[in-house]
Amino acid sequence: MALLNISSPHTSRPGDTGGVMRQVLYALLPGIVLLTWFFGPGHLIQIGIAAITALACEALVMVLRKRPVLFYLKDYSALLTAVLLALALPPLCPWWVTVIASAFAIIFAKHLYGGMGYNPFNPAMVGFALVLISFPVAMTTSWTGPAELLNAKLTFSQSLHFIFSARDGIDAVTMATPLDVYKHQAAMQTSDEIFKQPIFGSTIAIGWEWISLAYALGGIYLLWRRIFTWHIPLSVLTALSICSVIFGWDADTHVPLSLHLFTGATMLGAFFIATDPVTASTTPLGKIIYGAGIGILIYVIRTYGAYPDAIAFAVLLMNFAAAFIDQYTQPRTYGHNKAKRGLPKGGK
Amino acid sequence: MSKSLSEITLDGLWKNNPGLVQLLGLCPMLAVTGSVVNAMGLGLATILVLTGSNFAVSLIRNLVPDAVRLPAFVMIIASYVTCTELLMQAFTYELYEVLGIFIPLIVTNCIILGRADAFAAKNAPLPALLDGFMMGLGFSLVLLVLGAMREIIGHGTLFANMDLLFGAAAVDWKITLIDQYTDFLFAVLPPGAFVGMGLLIALKNIIDSKLKERQHTAHTTPVAGSKRVRVTGKIT
Known part of the structure; x- marks a missing residue:
């Protein structure tokens, strides 16, 4: 059987x-x-x-x-x-x-x-x-x-x-979307000059910041209802922020952190798309690796890619890896001293 | 051991089709089937090489020691590919430019070496020739169907640029199926080829299972009456 x-x-x-x-x-x-x-x-x-x-x-x-x-x-x-x-x-x-x-x-x-x-x-x-x-x-x-x-x-x-x-x-x-505008003008203008453009409004970017906050709020509601755990959204946002701070600290040449987090589909992606229970990683450590991978890929594709946003490609690429990540991040089961990870030794 | 000529034909075209069943030669198949003319160009080149190399390999099959057979086969295949390449350069130069690296790459096409080693090296020249031709034809038909699918979905046309292959007479063969079509790039790009290929394989499997079902029901007609001899009297 x-x-x-x-x-x-x-x-x-x-x-x-x-x-x-x-x-x-x-x-x-x-x-x-x-x-x-x-x-x-x-x-x-x-x-x-x-x-x-x-x-x-x-x-x-x-x-x-x-x-x-x-x-x-x-x-x-x-x-x-x-x-x-x-x-x-x-x-x-x-x-x-x-x-x-x-x-x-x-x-x-x-x-x-x-x-x-x-x-x-x-x-x-x-x-x-x-x-x-x-x-x-x-x-x-x-x-x-x-x-x-x-x-x-x-x-x-x-x-x-x-x-x-x-x-x-x-x-x-x-x-054009704010992310797109900033990316294409960063080569020619300083950060202050770009932010004077009407699309960026007085805080971050008109409309986008509130929509992102609304998505984040919805995500927190789902966390509270325990529809998903904190691992994936938090690691997506953290990885994206770390990348942006380390590699894109100079706002005159790179898209600043505020735009990375509060424009585009970052919040929608982190809370609603990356957390899809079917295609995401399922182990606790695996979820963190999976989310961090998405965050890093979002930064890489947004910065070096030709497309204005990157959530879809980042999520799809990590979906490829989800099964593999799961295999190597199995938690220790009760009654065993060590976690069983990876392929069984000596074949099946 | 040796198969009849009709079996060889059926194998190449359907039962053991190199494109849909053996899944060999995927690289050129997925890369150049963006339009009918490209598919047909590569298909014709493959038929030519496969038929010729199968025939030649079969001729020398008893002279070449087993240990060095593969290098010998590759030499034969490479010379046929070179001939084909020169021919295409001479007569269909623009198509040659479009297909580019995939013409010389026919040398490494697994179908050709596969047929040389699996069939031509063990069979007489005539069956080997037929096998090469039929395998090539089966491969080309898959290329053509895939090319047509991708051209229709990708550009909304059929038989565009056929003059690259057939000369000036074919300039107006192009059929525009949908006017003002927005190009569907996915079908033109390699991922579209993978999806199209998957659909074709699925279609073949459906047809095969339907055929099998029909055969099955034809064979299992219920036997009339019992064959056992009743010895304990009649039950009424």
């Missing part, structure tokens, strides 16, 4: 998968509200498109696999994937980008690997990486500017228009 190999944690919690996923969705709400407040209703529309596509794909695959459709739709995992993906996408990217990304995330990244609980890579990030490398133009020119900087506030019907039909005139409402 073959025994099932089940990874830890072995103690079960009250409630089901759907309950956990629902908590994560609630925790995302403050971030979504602030995003809409600062950057217009684009994200809401993207969430709608992504959710419909993801749920339809999930249902389709379940029918093909002859599994109960409603049971799996009710676990909210497809919906959470769709929401995370939509939050990562630029708010005004064309509708077909969102549809392709979410369909690929659900069908290829999740179900071709065996479905819920079996996917080695974070589905939302696979979908995001796919469209990022496939449609670089649509992905980098669709970020809306903060409402304060736009002459006219972006309305719902305007956003619908940009997402679903014509894209002429879109230049008036889009602009």
Whole structure:
């Protein structure tokens, strides 16, 4: 009789998968509200498109696999994937980008690997990486500017228009993200000069700092509800901060720490994406190594890479390593003097 | 031991297809199948080399001692590749430029050395020739399908730039399937090749299992009546 190999944690919690996923969705709400407040209703529309596509794909695959459709739709995992993906996408990217990304995330990244609980890579990030490398133009020119900087506030019907039909005139409402602006101007201007630009506002960067705080707040709520442990978010943020302080201490040539932490998708990534229980490392020490790896990769890709942000690639690269990390960081089991780590000696 | 000619054909094209079953020659397969014309160019070059080298290896199979057979095979393969390369340089120079390093790299293509050692070195020249041709054809067909898939998804066109291979007559063979298509770079880049390849293998497995199922049901027709002789009287 073959025994099932089940990874830890072995103690079960009250409630089901759907309950956990629902908590994560609630925790995302403050971030979504602030995003809409600062950057217009684009994200809401993207969430709608992504959710419909993801749920339809999930249902389709379940029918093909002859599994109960409603049971799996009710676990909210497809919906959470769709929401995370939509939050990562630029708010005004064309509708077909969102549809392709979410369909690929659900069908290829999740179900071709065996479905819920079996996917080695974070589905939302696979979908995001796919469209990022496939449609670089649509992905980098669709970020809306903060409402304060736009002459006219972006309305719902305007956003619908940009997402679903014509894209002429879109230049008036889009602009580069703060991370991108700073990175490209750091070579020519000093830190003070760059920070005088309107997009950075009076504190860090208009809108972004509050959205990041809202995500962090949601993350802390999930920590308090014990949906995940402190290891991964803390090690992601610590590793990113250490890298930024040591290698990027000179704000005149490097993106400063405040921008690294409070703009881009750092908080969303650290609390909501890196902590995905299926694709992350599962042992306590492993989680710290996994998170630190993500933090270091975020810094490296942001600093030396061509893309404005780096969460997706950092998370996907560490997903590759998660199984390996787990194998070498097994904790000591009760009743044994030493932890069993790595491959069994002398073969099986 | 020796297989019939139809078996050799079936093996090369389907049952033991070098692209989908043996998974050999992945490097050129994934690298150059961005469009139909590239796939066809590499496919034709591979067929030429594989057929020729299989035939030549089979001719000398009894003269070469076992210990030095591999260097001898590689020499033969390398000379065929050089011929192919020169031919392509002479007649399809632009395609030669596009395919670049992958033409000389045919020397290291595992399919060719694999067939030389596994088949040609043990069989008579004629079956070896056929095996080389069929294996090459099977490989090229996979290349073509993959190239077509990636060209359609990646650029929304089919048979673009066919004039590189067929001359001026093929200039307007290009079919634009979707107007104003935004290039889907993923399909053009190597990861798209891996995904496309995986889908093709899955498709082949589905077809195979369906065929097997059909064969199975055809063979298990229930036997009418019992074959055992009843000795204890009738049960009514």
